[in-house]
Amino acid sequence: MPVVTPRFSVLSEDFAADPYRYFAQLREQAPVHHEPEIDCYFVSRHEDVKRVLSDHDAFSTEMLQVRAEPVMRGPILAQMTGAEHTAKRKTVVRGFTGRALQDQIPAIRANASELMAPFLPVGRVDLLNDFGKPFAVHVTLDVLGLDRQDWERVGDWHSGIAEFITSLTLTPERRRHCLDCAEQLEAYLLPVIQERRRRPGEDLISKLCTAEYDGTVMSDREVTGLIINVLVASTEPADKTLALLFKHLVDHPEQLAQVRREPELLGAAIAETLRHTPPVQLIPRQAEGDAVFAGGTVPAGATVFCMVGAANRDPDAFTDPDVFDIHRPDLGTARSFTAAAQHLSFGTGLHQCIGAAFARAEIETVAAMLLPLLDQVRYSPGFRYRETGLYTRGPASLWLDFTPVR
């Protein structure tokens, strides 16, 4: 059993290998953990995480100016508050809900069939790297109205940007690389923005270019920030959730058999995957004044990281929290993708994820397609499962074998 000693560090290799082993002790013994190397605080109890994310006066997103803006090339939704946040959030939401969402479903299906086709006769696929990553980038490019053929370079730039935001420790070389990625993505986007201003279509970039805020349209810098915001926010959690869903179903054959028999259980399986292994593990905030918790105090001005994975496994919030159970009565499928969710995988409060319904539809559509194709699905011989990431976390790869489809 690992021990949370005074020298325990969330930056250690042991923690990175399996943070879930430490969450119970963190919640019980160090619910407000201070990490001296980066001078940040980590809260792990469900109640505390919910409080930090909901009390917007006491905990701001001020630190994103340093943590995100340099690579986002403009302000992102998480930095905004008040009328500006409401108006711009509404414009982005329009690209991911209602008719826009329904219109995307056939493209999601076509995209998934095309990407999976080469692997079906072989009977082996790395569901994360061969399929999930290109799939998730394609879907976001479709929504934005960017060319799918550019997915590899957009994906590379996006990875550099995500690295900047999610690294707790970044070397000067990696920092330069991340900033280069952001500059290249910005240079790629600017001509597209200009073109959409002249000839708007139905895509999200056109909506961002034409939406008026306070009687004026957004500047190129504002539109660029929101495009990169959507790109970064929507792709990584989606590919990780899809791979984690299949991992949990392969690990629990009886639940896999139930989902195969009753595909309408997929929503519950996705919700439980998000609760059990949230792809976004850390959400940062800045304490505006001294913040006193039952287990310690976060001083004014300090960065505090909400540990979503630990909060979702808090026995005060969920019964038998370490058990993966798609039938758990304390989750609730429908509410798991709304502001009423009991798990915190989409955050909560003002900045709660706007893509929850879209992510559900995207993953449900693709999983419903894949399950009948992946007959006798199992881990490939010799495959060793490994997860990576502290901020966002998911499988490094997911090699699966199945009955070849001729």
Ligand code: HEM
């Ligand atoms: C399984 C998939 C997803 C997960 C787990 C997830 C998770 C999250 C979390 C934890 C936050 C809160 C961040 C904070 O409070 O600072 C967030 C916000 C956000 N998400 Fe998602 N997300 C997912 C999919 C998507 C998709 C598909 C989109 C597409 C639009 C998206 C767009 C956003 C945006 C724009 C925000 C910022 C909202 C604001 O600040 O008002 N997400 N997401």
